[in-house]
Amino acid sequence: MGKAGAKEAVSDYDVIVIGSGIGGLTSAALLAKSGKSVLVLEAHDRPGGYAHGFKRKKYHFDSGVHLISGCGEQGYCGGQVIYKTLQALELLDEIEFISINPFSQALFPGFSIGLPQGIGDFVETLSKQFPTETEGLKALTELCLQLSEEITIADELMAEVDLEQAQQLMPALFKYRKSTLAEVARQFIKDPKLLAVFASNWPYLGLPPSQVSFVYWSTMLIGYMVDGAYYCKGGFQQLANTLVKGLVRFGGQIQYKSAVEKIIIEHGQVAGVKVNSQKISASTVISNADFKQTVYQMVGEQYFPKRYLQRIKKMQHSLSIFAVYIATDLDLTAINIGHESFCYQDFDHDKNFSRTRQGDISWISITVPSLVDPDLAPQGQHLLMLTTLLPYQTAETWKQQKPIAMQTMLELAGQTIPNLEKHILFIEGGSPATMHRYTQNHQGSAYGWDVTPKQIGPARIQNQSPIKSLFFAGHWTSPGGGIYGVSVSGVQAVQKVLGVRKQSDLWGLYE
Numbered sequence: 001m002g003k004a005g006a007k008e009a010v011s012d013y014d015v016i017v018i019g020s021g022i023g024g025l026t027s028a029a030l031l032a033k034s035g036k037s038v039l040v041l042e043a044h045d046r047p048g049g050y051a052h053g054f055k056r057k058k059y060h061f062d063s064g065v066h067l068i069s070g071c072g073e074q075g076y077c078g079g080q081v082i083y084k085t086l087q088a089l090e091l092l093d094e095i096e097f098i099s100i101n102p103f104s105q106a107l108f109p110g111f112s113i114g115l116p117q118g119i120g121d122f123v124e125t126l127s128k129q130f131p132t133e134t135e136g137l138k139a140l141t142e143l144c145l146q147l148s149e150e151i152t153i154a155d156e157l158m159a160e161v162d163l164e165q166a167q168q169l170m171p172a173l174f175k176y177r178k179s180t181l182a183e184v185a186r187q188f189i190k191d192p193k194l195l196a197v198f199a200s201n202w203p204y205l206g207l208p209p210s211q212v213s214f215v216y217w218s219t220m221l222i223g224y225m226v227d228g229a230y231y232c233k234g235g236f237q238q239l240a241n242t243l244v245k246g247l248v249r250f251g252g253q254i255q256y257k258s259a260v261e262k263i264i265i266e267h268g269q270v271a272g273v274k275v276n277s278q279k280i281s282a283s284t285v286i287s288n289a290d291f292k293q294t295v296y297q298m299v300g301e302q303y304f305p306k307r308y309l310q311r312i313k314k315m316q317h318s319l320s321i322f323a324v325y326i327a328t329d330l331d332l333t334a335i336n337i338g339h340e341s342f343c344y345q346d347f348d349h350d351k352n353f354s355r356t357r358q359g360d361i362s363w364i365s366i367t368v369p370s371l372v373d374p375d376l377a378p379q380g381q382h383l384l385m386l387t388t389l390l391p392y393q394t395a396e397t398w399k400q401q402k403p404i405a406m407q408t409m410l411e412l413a414g415q416t417i418p419n420l421e422k423h424i425l426f427i428e429g430g431s432p433a434t435m436h437r438y439t440q441n442h443q444g445s446a447y448g449w450d451v452t453p454k455q456i457g458p459a460r461i462q463n464q465s466p467i468k469s470l471f472f473a474g475h476w477t478s479p480g481g482g483i484y485g486v487s488v489s490g491v492q493a494v495q496k497v498l499g500v501r502k503q504s505d506l507w508g509l510y511e
Contacts, residue, residue: 011278011279011280011281012037012280012281012282013037013038013039013280013281013282014031014036014037014038014282014283014284015028015031015036015037015038015039015282015283015284015285015286015497016038016039016040016041016272016273016280016282016284016285016286017038017039017040017041017285017286017287017288017473018041018260018263018273018285018286018287018288018289018294018298019040019041019042019043019049019287019288019289019474020040020042020044020047020048020049020240020244020254020288021048021049021050021051021288021439021473021474021475021486022048022049022051022239022240022243022483022486022487022490023288023473023474023475023477023486023487023489023490023493024040024049024286024288024473024474024490025040025047025048025240025243025244025247025288025490026085026243026473026486026487026489026490026491026494027286027288027471027473027490027491027493027494027497028040028243028247028252028254028286029085029089029243029244029246029247029250029252030085030088030089030490030491030494030506030510031252031494031497031498032246032247032250032251032252033088033089033246033250033510034494034498034509036497037251037252038247038251038252038253039252039253039254039255039280039282040244040247040252040253040254040255041254041255041258041259041260041273041275042254042255042256042257042258043257043258043259043260043440044256044257044438045256045257046237046240046256047240047241047243047244047254047256048063048236048237048239048240048241049240049288049439049474050063050064050065050435050439050446051063051064051065051236051237051239051240051483052236052237052240052438053235053236053237053238056325056426056428057327057426058377058378059327059376059377059383059426060234060235060237060376060377060383061235061325061383061385062235062236062237062367062369062385063323063430063438064321064323064387064430064435064446065236065483066204066339066340066365066367066369066385066387067100067103067104067224067229067230067231067339067340067367068082068229068230068231068232068236068239068483068484069082069220069223069224069227069228069229069230069484070082070083070223070227070228070484070487071083071086071097071227071228071230072097072099072227072228072230074228075226075227075228076145076148076149076222076226076227077149077152078148078149078151078152078153078503079148079152079222079223079226079227080227081484081487081488081491082239082483082484082487084507085243085487085490085491086242086246087510088507088510089243089246089249089250089510090246090249091242091243091245091246094242094245095232095233095238095239095242096232096233096234097230097231097232097233098230098231098232098233098372098373099117099228099229099230100229100230100231100338100339100340100372101116101117101229102114102115102116102117102338103115103116103117103224103225103229103340104200104201104224104229104338104339104340104341104342105337105338105340105341105342106196106197106200106341106342106344107341107342107343107344107416108193108196108197108344108346108347109345109346111193112336113125113126113129113197114338115197115200115201115224115225117224117225117226117228117229118225118226119138119141119142119145119225119226122141122225123137123138123141126194126197126198129194129197130191130193130194132191133189133190133191133194136188136189136190137188137189137194137198139188140184140185140188140189140198141221141225143172143176143184143188143218144217144218144221144222145218145222145226146172147172147173147176147214147215147218147219147222148218148219148222148223148226150169150170150172150173151173151215151218151219151479152503153169153170154170154173154457155492156501156502156503157169157170173215176214176215177215177453177457178453178454179213179214179215179453180209180210180211180212180213180214180452180453181199181202181209181210181212181213181214181217182195182199182208182209182210183214184214185198185199185209185214192347192348193347195209196344196347196348196349199217199349200342200344201220201221201224201342202217202349202353203342203363203365203387203388203389204220204482205217205220205447205451205480205481205482206318206319206389206446206447206450206451206481207318207353207450207451207452208349208350208352208353209349209350210349210350211353211450211452212451212452213451213452213453213455213456214453215453215456215457216451216456216479216480217451219479219484219485220482220484223484227484231339231369231372231373233373233375234373234375234376235369235373235376236483239483255275258275258276259275260273260274260275260289260298261273261274261275261277261298262274262298262299263285263287263294263298263299263470264279265299265300265303265467268303268467268468269467269468269469269470270282270283270284270285270467270468270469270470271283272285273285273298283469284469284470284471284497285469285470285471286471286472286473286493286497287470287471287472287473287474288472288473288474288490289440289474290439290440290441290442290476291312291442291448291449291461291472291476291477292312292442293440293442294472295309295312299467299470303467304465304466304467305466308466312461315449315455315461316449316450316452316455317442317443317445317448317449317450318445318446318447318448318449318450318451318481319356319357319389319390319391319392319445319446320389320390320391320392320432320435320436320443320444320445320446321387321388321389321390321430321432321435321444321446322361322387322388322389322390322405322409322429322430322431322432323385323386323387323429323430324384324385324386324387324406324409324410324427324428324429324430325383325384325385325426325427325428325429325430326383326384326385326386326420326424326426326427327377327381327382327383327384327424327425327426327427328381328382328383328384328420328423328424328425329380329381329382329423329425330382330417330419330420330423331380332368332370332371332382332384332417333371335417335418337366337368337371337416337417338368338371339367339368339369339371339372340365340366340367340368341365341366341367341416342363342365343363343364343365343366343412343413343415343416344362344363345362345363346362346363353389356388356389356390356391357391359390359391359394359395361388361390361405361408361409361412362412363388363412364386364387364388364409364412364413365386365387365388366384366385366386366413366416366417367384367385367386367387368382368383368384369383369385370382370383381425384413384417384420386409386410386412386413388409389446390405390431390432391432391443392432392433392436392443392444392445393443394432395431398431398432398433398434401431402429402431403429405429405431406427406429410427431444432444445475446481447475447480447481447482448474448475448476448477448480448481449461449475449476449480451480451481456479456480457478457479460477460478460479460480461476461477461478462477462478463477463478463489463492463493463496464496471493471496471497472489472493473486473489473490473492473493474486474489474490475489477489477493478492479492491503491506494506
């Protein structure tokens with residue numbers, strides 16, 4: 001059984017965290033810093049969940065993460081959660097983030113544009129291509145910022161003021177909480193091409209503009225645009241490793257290859273877990289594991305209220321992803337490609353998504369991390385990650401479908417990177433079945449529950465479960481998916497465990 005930070009065998013902890021995704025590691029490390037005895041149990045042989053990396057030959061690949069926000073000191077009011085977490089854990093000097101600007105490129109037939117950081121630069125860049133839309137674009141972007149700032153204070157405000165006061169203090173959130181991105185964007189932007197560009201990062205949330213929550217979309221966009229877009233030097237495994245370092249520094253422990261079989265409930269509350277046929281006692285458990293697996297297998301549905309179970313059955317989970325990992329000797333600095341490019345055949349994202357749902361690969365994102373971090377590959381070589389969304393059920397057997405999907409994605413990438421197929425030094429594919437195998441997420445779900453208007457905010461599964469001392473962190477719980485979202489979930493779980501209502505008060509504990 002792999003261990004880190006274990007000086008002697010302990011069988012009784014204050015907190016056990018199941019799963020070492022970024023949400024789980026965030027909560028574990030912060031609770032260890034708070035003085036709790038913490039044990040993280042991870043089924044895999046390394047930490048990170050979807051943020052884990054892997055090495056093949058001389059190459060370091062990220063499994064699924066392309067870009068994160070919230071790592072810098074500056075940003076919008078209430079943001080910078082990853083920076084604040086690392087600061088609280090005294091880890092800022094242990095990790096390096098590389099700013100990515102533009103944070104992405106949108107590529108369509110006959111049209112391409114980079115999306116820069118900063119609201120002013122973002123509006124100016126897009127306005128040059130769409131001059132009649134300047135005022136609407138500016139107003140829409142500022143609305144996204146207002147929403148992002150309101151959402152950071154929503155939970156604590158709702159507990160302190162009445163509904164009428166809350167509506168006055170958070171007008172945008174109350175007005176748009178049930179809206180999709182498409183519904184709101186169309187009120188400000190008329191040109192369908194600009195709408196497509198503005199929404200081009202939708203795959204990061206797994207839903208097209210007509211289905212994705214405008215509130216959650218706003219927090220993602222403003223995250224990259226105002227809090228800053230970053231790549232983690234050395235790959236995103238470094239973020240997971242750094243959080244583990246913080247956990248261990250403050251007395252916490254982590255055990256790998258330790259799949260939790262049961263969460264033990266005694267007298268209506270958590271009493272510990274069963275792992276490798278042994279009981280480990282704990283007064284608190286945080287599950288960063290797959291939600292359905294936690295409820296139905298680890299705990300048992302008999303311990304949950306019927307209404308809670310009925311609600312789970314109505315929740316819709318996100319699609320999975322298919323990724324292709326490539327090393328090439330092409331000089332990618334010589335072509336006009338950035339760290340992240342979304343490549344579409346159609347300006348209509350509903351059509352793009354409809355084809356995706358049918359298992360038809362018609363668009364991809366191309367990530368080239370070696371452009372900003374050359375140490376990931378030998379000199380004169382580059383790494384590529386091609387990604388698309390796909391349903392788990394697309395193939396009866398992914399073993400047969402995998403090479404076909406890889407070839408389709410290679411051909412799409414070749415439209416942006418000529419001669420790519422002739423210059424491949426290494427190639428490997430990761431299907432939805434691969435994602436399921438490594439993370440145990442239901443059907444390889446990339447983002448937990450879909451972030452539709454009906455599945456965010458109070459309507460999402462909350463960090464505190466109906467069972468005393470059982471909590472959730474990760475993309476199945478509040479606020480939602482993505483590295484920034486799960487980092488916030490980890491912080492929120494810590495607040496619930498410690499009984500700290502305001503996030504600002506939590507950071508105050510670590511000063």
